[in-house]
Amino acid sequence: MTLYSIVLFLHVVGALGFFGGLAIEWLELRQMRRATSHEQLREWLQALGSLGRLVGPSLLILLVTGMYMAATVWPYPWVGVALVVLFLFPILGIALGGRRMRRMVKELGTATGPVGSALDARVHDPIFIVSWRLRTALALGIVYLMTTKPVIGHALIAVAVAAVVGIIWSLPLLAGRGRAQATVVTER
Numbered sequence: 001m002t003l004y005s006i007v008l009f010l011h012v013v014g015a016l017g018f019f020g021g022l023a024i025e026w027l028e029l030r031q032m033r034r035a036t037s038h039e040q041l042r043e044w045l046q047a048l049g050s051l052g053r054l055v056g057p058s059l060l061i062l063l064v065t066g067m068y069m070a071a072t073v074w075p076y077p078w079v080g081v082a083l084v085v086l087f088l089f090p091i092l093g094i095a096l097g098g099r100r101m102r103r104m105v106k107e108l109g110t111a112t113g114p115v116g117s118a119l120d121a122r123v124h125d126p127i128f129i130v131s132w133r134l135r136t137a138l139a140l141g142i143v144y145l146m147t148t149k150p151v152i153g154h155a156l157i158a159v160a161v162a163a164v165v166g167i168i169w170s171l172p173l174l175a176g177r178g179r180a181q182a183t184v185v186t187e188r
Contacts, residue, residue: 017058137166
């Protein structure tokens with residue numbers, strides 16, 4: 001057994017943890033959107049909040065092992081592209097949904113009973129799903145880079161294509177959000 005094989009193993013474990021976290025996040029977002037009471041919503045928001053205990057260390061393992069392999073074993077340009085995209089994941093998660101999630105938790109407070117319409121609208125904010133879809137598409141783009149090991153130009157194109165796929169995948173949600181906001185404005 002070599003140091004490289006241990007680092008590679010940890011890298012794969014980090015990737016498994018990260019993709020597992022994306023799968024769990026998807027399930028939790030679905031359940032959160034189905035919650036009809038404050039108690040149910042609180043339970044799913046707490047579960048979603050604890051997801052960082054899996055995704056955070058997994059992402060850290062991916063970054064550390066990826067940087068080690070980039071410096072010692074894989075001096076290929078695609079690695080730099082993959083590392084930059086990995087650094088974007090926390091930003092995309094927090095910037096797109098983090099503040100909204102904190103606002104929702106604050107609004108939820110210790111309330112009980114059925115979820116009101118204002119809180120329900122926050123729960124169904126499509127940005128949570130858009131963030132998840134974009135991060136999932138980019139993660140698959142990184143897997144593509146790892147398996148094909150392209151030159152820098154192709155690596156940049158692959159990541160751009162992954163981002164476009166994530167955005168296109170999200171367009172129906174964003175279009176629906178625009179219609180919903182227009183409806184609210186005209187009803188006032």
